[in-house]
Amino acid sequence: MTSGSRLGDLETVERERLRAIVEADESVLWSLHDPAFLLCSPGGTVWDRSTYVGGLCDGSVRYSRFEPVTPIEVLGDTNLAVVRYRSVIDLITPEGGGHLECWHLDTYVRAGGTGWRCRWSQATDTIKD
Numbered sequence: 001m002t003s004g005s006r007l008g009d010l011e012t013v014e015r016e017r018l019r020a021i022v023e024a025d026e027s028v029l030w031s032l033h034d035p036a037f038l039l040c041s042p043g044g045t046v047w048d049r050s051t052y053v054g055g056l057c058d059g060s061v062r063y064s065r066f067e068p069v070t071p072i073e074v075l076g077d078t079n080l081a082v083v084r085y086r087s088v089i090d091l092i093t094p095e096g097g098g099h100l101e102c103w104h105l106d107t108y109v110r111a112g113g114t115g116w117r118c119r120w121s122q123a124t125d126t127i128k129d
Contacts, residue, residue, distance in 0.1 A: 014085075022066050024056050038119075062091060083108065103126060
C-alpha cells in the first residue's frame with residue numbers, strides 16, 4: 001500500500017465530494033458515490049446511496065458546513081484506497097442535526113474506468129459532553 005502518484009488525486013476527489021455535499025450538486029453526488037455506497041453516521045444510522053444522495057438532492061439532508069480541519073491522508077493501491085481526516089460539520093437531517101466534529105474514514109474504489117467513487121463512509125463524533 002502506498003500514497004504514491006496514482007492516489008494523488010484522491011484528496012482532490014474527496015474535497016470535491018465535500019463541496020458537492022454542501023452545495024447539493026446532484027450530478028457530482030451521484031458520480032462520486034458508488035452504487036453500493038453506505039454511510040454509517042456518528043449516531044449509528046446506516047444510509048445507502050439512494051437515501052443519502054437522495055436526501056441531499058431533495059433538501060431533507062442539508063449541510064451548511066463540511067470542512068476538513070486536518071490534512072486528508074490517503075492510503076491505498078491502484079483500485080482501493082482509504083481517506084482519513086477530521087472535520088467540522090453543521091447539518092440538518094430528518095433525525096435532527098447541529099454541529100459535529102468528526103473523524104472520517106472513507107473507502108474508495110475504482111473499477112471499470114469509472115474513476116474513484118466512495119463505497120463506505122464512517123463518521124465518528126469527537127465532541128465530548
